[in-house]
Amino acid sequence: xxxxxxxxxxxxxxxxxxxxxxxxxxxxxxxxxxxxxxxxxxxxxxxxxxxxxxxxxxxxxxxxxxxxxxxxxxxxxxxxxxxxxxxxxxxxxxxxxxxxxxxxxxxxxxxxxxxxxxxxxxxxxxxxxxxxxxxxxxxxxxxxxxxxxxxxxxxxxxxxxxxxxxxxxxxxxxxxxxxxxxxxxxxxxxxxxxxxxxxxxxxxxxxxxxxxxxxxxxxxxxxxxxxxxxxxxxxxxxxxxxxxxxxxxxxxxxxxxxxxxxxxxxxxxxxxxxxxxxxxxxxxxxxxxxxxxxxxxxxxxxxxxxxxxxxxxxxxxxxxxxxxxxxxxxxxxxxxxxxxxxxxxxxxxxxxxxxxxxxxxxxxxxxxxxxxxxxxxxxxxxxxxxxxxxxxxxxxxxxxxxxxxxxxxxxxxxxxxxxxxxxxxxxxxxxxxxxxxxxxxxxxxxxxxxxxxxxxxxxxxxxx
Amino acid sequence: xxxxxxxxxxxxxxxxxxxxxxxxxxxxxxxxxxxxxxxxxxxxxxxxxxxxxxxxxxxxxxxxxxxxxxxxxxxxxxxxxxxxxxxxxxxxxxxxxxxxxxxxxxxxxxxxxxxxxxxxxxxxxxxxxxxxxxxxxxxxxxxxxxxxxxxxxxxxxxxxxxxxxxxxxxxxxxxxxxxxxxxxxxxxxxxxxxxxxxxxxxxxxxxxxxxxxxxxxxxxxxxxxxxxxxxxxxxxxxxxxxxxxxxxxxxxxxxxxxxxxxxxxxx
Amino acid sequence: xxxxxxxxxxxxxxxxxxxxxxxxxxxxxxxxxxxxxxxxxxxxxxxxxxxxxxxxxxxxxxxxxxxxxxxxxxxxxxxxxxxxxxxxxxxxxxxxxxxxxxxxxxxxxxxxxxxxxxxxxxxxxxxxxxxxxxxxxxxxxxxxxxxxxxxxxxxxxxxxxxxxxxxxxxxxxxxxxxxxxxxxxxxxxxxxxxxxxxxxxxxxxxxxxxxxxxxxxxxxxxxxxxxxxxxxxxxxxxxxxxxxxxxxxxx
Numbered sequence: 001x002x003x004x005x006x007x008x009x010x011x012x013x014x015x016x017x018x019x020x021x022x023x024x025x026x027x028x029x030x031x032x033x034x035x036x037x038x039x040x041x042x043x044x045x046x047x048x049x050x051x052x053x054x055x056x057x058x059x060x061x062x063x064x065x066x067x068x069x070x071x072x073x074x075x076x077x078x079x080x081x082x083x084x085x086x087x088x089x090x091x092x093x094x095x096x097x098x099x100x101x102x103x104x105x106x107x108x109x110x111x112x113x114x115x116x117x118x119x120x121x122x123x124x125x126x127x128x129x130x131x132x133x134x135x136x137x138x139x140x141x142x143x144x145x146x147x148x149x150x151x152x153x154x155x156x157x158x159x160x161x162x163x164x165x166x167x168x169x170x171x172x173x174x175x176x177x178x179x180x181x182x183x184x185x186x187x188x189x190x191x192x193x194x195x196x197x198x199x200x201x202x203x204x205x206x207x208x209x210x211x212x213x214x215x216x217x218x219x220x221x222x223x224x225x226x227x228x229x230x231x232x233x234x235x236x237x238x239x240x241x242x243x244x245x246x247x248x249x250x251x252x253x254x255x256x257x258x259x260x261x262x263x264x265x266x267x268x269x270x271x272x273x274x275x276x277x278x279x280x281x282x283x284x285x286x287x288x289x290x291x292x293x294x295x296x297x298x299x300x301x302x303x304x305x306x307x308x309x310x311x312x313x314x315x316x317x318x319x320x321x322x323x324x325x326x327x328x329x330x331x332x333x334x335x336x337x338x339x340x341x342x343x344x345x346x347x348x349x350x351x352x353x354x355x356x357x358x359x360x361x362x363x364x365x366x367x368x369x370x371x372x373x374x375x376x377x378x379x380x381x382x383x384x385x386x387x388x389x390x391x392x393x394x395x396x397x398x399x400x401x402x403x404x405x406x407x408x409x410x411x412x413x414x415x416x417x418x419x420x421x422x423x424x425x426x427x428x429x430x431x432x433x434x435x436x437x438x439x440x441x442x443x444x445x446x447x448x449x450x451x452x453x454x455x456x457x458x459x460x461x462x463x464x
Numbered sequence: 465x466x467x468x469x470x471x472x473x474x475x476x477x478x479x480x481x482x483x484x485x486x487x488x489x490x491x492x493x494x495x496x497x498x499x500x501x502x503x504x505x506x507x508x509x510x511x512x513x514x515x516x517x518x519x520x521x522x523x524x525x526x527x528x529x530x531x532x533x534x535x536x537x538x539x540x541x542x543x544x545x546x547x548x549x550x551x552x553x554x555x556x557x558x559x560x561x562x563x564x565x566x567x568x569x570x571x572x573x574x575x576x577x578x579x580x581x582x583x584x585x586x587x588x589x590x591x592x593x594x595x596x597x598x599x600x601x602x603x604x605x606x607x608x609x610x611x612x613x614x615x616x617x618x619x620x621x622x623x624x625x626x627x628x629x630x631x632x633x634x635x636x637x638x639x640x641x642x643x644x645x646x647x648x649x650x651x652x653x654x655x656x657x658x659x660x661x662x663x664x665x666x667x668x669x670x671x672x673x674x675x676x677x678x679x680x681x682x683x684x685x686x687x688x689x690x691x692x693x694x695x696x697x698x699x700x701x702x703x704x705x706x707x708x709x710x711x712x713x714x715x716x717x718x719x720x721x722x723x724x725x726x727x728x729x730x731x
Numbered sequence: 732x733x734x735x736x737x738x739x740x741x742x743x744x745x746x747x748x749x750x751x752x753x754x755x756x757x758x759x760x761x762x763x764x765x766x767x768x769x770x771x772x773x774x775x776x777x778x779x780x781x782x783x784x785x786x787x788x789x790x791x792x793x794x795x796x797x798x799x800x801x802x803x804x805x806x807x808x809x810x811x812x813x814x815x816x817x818x819x820x821x822x823x824x825x826x827x828x829x830x831x832x833x834x835x836x837x838x839x840x841x842x843x844x845x846x847x848x849x850x851x852x853x854x855x856x857x858x859x860x861x862x863x864x865x866x867x868x869x870x871x872x873x874x875x876x877x878x879x880x881x882x883x884x885x886x887x888x889x890x891x892x893x894x895x896x897x898x899x900x901x902x903x904x905x906x907x908x909x910x911x912x913x914x915x916x917x918x919x920x921x922x923x924x925x926x927x928x929x930x931x932x933x934x935x936x937x938x939x940x941x942x943x944x945x946x947x948x949x950x951x952x953x954x955x956x957x958x959x960x961x962x963x964x965x966x967x968x969x970x971x972x973x974x975x976x977x978x979x980x981x982x
Binding site (some may be wrong): 468472473475476479480482483485486488489490548549550552553554555556557558562563566569570573574575576577579580583584585586589590591604605606607610614620629641645646658664667668670671674675685686689690693694698703706710713714717718721724725 | 735736737738739740741742743745746747749750751752754756757760798807810811812814816817818821822823825826827829830831832833834835836837839840841842845846864867902917921922924925926927928929931932942945946947948954957958961964965968
Binding site for chain 1 (some may be wrong): 532626627628630631632633634635636637638641642645649650652687
């Protein structure tokens with residue numbers, strides 16, 4: 001997989017803050033001249049990864065190679081890499097010229113050459129007439145340009161950009177995206193770009209690295225990532241999508257929303273539970289009964305600038321999002337179909353909550369540092385067991401009373417007829433919950449599991 | 465509403481009059497030759513003349529006290545500013561228990577009354593057999609000044625863009641260069657106000673100096689006045705000295721204030 | 732945790748050496764006799780000596796009275812200074828702090844002299860007046876700061892919800908300004924208990940406060956007893972600090 005001469009190669013990188021692991025075994029290479037984007041929600045570890053590359057952090061495990069040399073222990077000021085910081089970090093006591101010249105002055109470059117290079121790089125970022133300006137008097141976009149110039153003037157091997165456009169307004173952001181892309185083409189320098197904005201990532205990148213919870217989820221071109229997300233997280237994070245529970249009957253035949261469809265995916269086996277992704281622009285309206293695969297009733301229709309976004313209730317009781325250039329009136333009955341090409345089938349990451357548990361007494365089992373009542377027939381005290389709880393058998397409460405443990409909702413996935421929630425407990429463990437109740441991300445919840453819903457089994461081996 | 469505003473003004477001015485009465489009193493009686501305060505023997509600038517020509521009894525005592533006061537204040541606040549700024553940067557980059565511990569320790573000298581600071585340091589120097597003099601007084605002053613520097617620099621750190629230091633490293637500055645070229649300029653306002661506060665407190669200190677100056681006859685203005693007053697007669701030249709000091713401080717403060725209000729007008 | 736946290740190390744060592752160790756020495760000396768053996772005699776002496784106890788009680792009494800006086804006089808002043816409708820100039824605030832730049836002993840001597848000139852007998856009354864005069868700025872300033880940084884919209888919201896100006900003050904402004912009052916109390920109460928020179932000047936040595944007996948003992952080489960008296964003060968400081976913390980947390 002690794003090309004012959006990657007400019008940066010990251011091997012087995014893990015990072016801990018105290019006991020908390022923020023990066024899990026990251027392996028990644030960056031080709032010379034590439035525009036690569038680390039994409040993920042806040043707290044996914046993307047900025048930590050960038051700071052490790054820049055040298056502001058030392059890796060707990062693993063190493064970072066630049067041109068084949070391990071730079072893990074090289075301090076940031078000896079790395080031929082430069083960073084454009086979130087909120088720019090311009091030096092407030094220096095003017096534009098001195099900010100840009102900062103790196104060269106430290107290298108004791110002759111004054112005449114510094115001046116030449118500052119002029120050149122300021123021209124590159126279209127800030128030629130601003131040399132003497134106080135950086136605090138510049139607009140956000142102008143400060144951004146100075147920050148880029150300040151990094152580029154040192155001719156770094158790799159330019160690191162940490163959410164550089166996050167503080168700009170929408171219009172400015174779009175303009176700067178185009179300029180960044182052009183700059184990248186013109187300079188031929190490798191860019192490593194961090195963002196949480198999927199649209200920005202799709203627009204700018206040659207390669208996108210999607211991250212979540214300290215792990216790389218998928219690496220690929222923007223088109224790969226959009227069209228063939230490997231799991232529900234990526235599908236949900238990149239673009240709008242309908243993510244649904246489905247069942248693969250056999251190769252090229254899948255069922256979801258209680259209908260059967262042809263698809264192009266193979267190799268999942270027979271009668272296997274899967275996740276199915278259908279992009280909202282890939283569900284088509286038709287007036288031809290022969291083409292119609294299922295019918296639905298439009299329940300909302302909103303104009304979104306270019307297209308209309310409609311929510312429909314299918315004849316089988318699922319809710320789907322559809323985007324189309326033509327609106328259909330609310331309340332109307334419509335006929336719909338999906339091309340086999342547009343159905344993306346993904347392996348389910350999990351079907352059940354499954355915990356390492358221990359029988360502590362008859363009728364009592366302990367997992368997630370908490371004791372639960374359940375049927376322990378067939379097991380003796382002290383046995384190590386596996387405790388499994390179905391997603392829809394976990395009750396969420398909006399208070400602590402009667403709850404076995406508490407946590408916060410960290411992710412919500414709408415699956416057409418229910419919500420699939422990820423709850424992070426106080427201790428940092430995850431529980432997944434299927435529910436029809438509406439919660440918000442960040443909500444504090446009490447978690448309750450009834451004794452009859454905990455199923456124990458013998459631990460077979462380390463993993464399945 | 466009018467009545468309320470008027471009453472408020474009167475209240476403030478009454479307080480100020482009471483507050484300034486002793487100072488005005490000193491200033492008035494600096495223009496007469498009488499030894500004790502409150503004894504008017506006709507207008508004269510003799511005391512001012514004495515002060516400047518040094519022709520007074522025990523002139524060397526008073527002058528060296530003034531000199532000591534300034535030297536000690538300067539040395540202590542300079543060291544406190546460096547020590548406190550570094551400490552503030554350190555504390556700012558700490559988390560959890562370590563941060564709480566250091567913040568707690570930093571608060572102790574501010575909570576402790578002067579006499580406790582003085583007695584405890586006196587016992588320390590006795591215990592360690594350190595002979596007391598300039599050095600011990602300066603160390604003692606650093607002890608009660610540094611916490612205020614830390615408190616003045618910390619808010620500047622939180623106002624600062626957290627990445628500025630790293631940006632300097634990223635552009636090739638060593639940690640020492642980054643400190644000098646980037647952090648110090650950004651923290652300068654906090655360092656200056658910390659320095660001024662330290663200087664003032666050092667100037668005004670009596671109790672801590674009293675316990676840590678030892679027996680070598682080291683006097684600052686405070687201990688000089690105390691000894692003088694206990695002996696019964698204040699050196700009369702103290703009156704013009706205090707008057708001049710007051711006018712100096714008044715001028716400096718007015719200057720700073722006018723400059724500040726000009727700056728804020730500009731913005 | 733990044734490396735710059737290490738920059739506090741010199742100060743940490745300094746604090747241990749010049750703050751923690753000296754305080755431990757107070758405890759050590761307080762619990763030793765002249766030849767270094769453990770004893771409770773020093774503390775016992777204090778608690779059985781009528782003079783020391785009454786001086787102590789008087790000091791606490793004066794300190795409480797002074798603190799209350801400072802709050803009563805200082806709070807309205809801070810309130811007026813912080814109210815943009817009543818005071819528009821920052822210079823007025825500076826005027827309140829300015830006297831602190833003049834040597835406190837000198838000002839105290841002048842105050843005492845003024846009293847003598849006016850024919851007022853030096854005693855507890857003049858002591859309280861002088862103390863209040865010396866410590867008033869330390870009360871005004873924290874309260875002023877607290878009021879100044881208070882979000883004005885709280886008071887407006889209360890008015891909007893139908894509170895009269897008096898109710899706004901009682902139910903919103905006053906509770907929100909309590910942290911300022913508490914730090915003012917910290918800056919006035921303990922220093923009052925422990926002053927020595929000021930009380931001597933203001934009462935012509937007629938009234939001794941606790942600070943004076945500590946000073947006399949240390950100066951007469953009675954270090955162990957002086958340390959024991961200091962220890963008593965340390966305990967009071969600890970108690971008031973904890974109380975202040977709790978009050979500040981509540982409000």
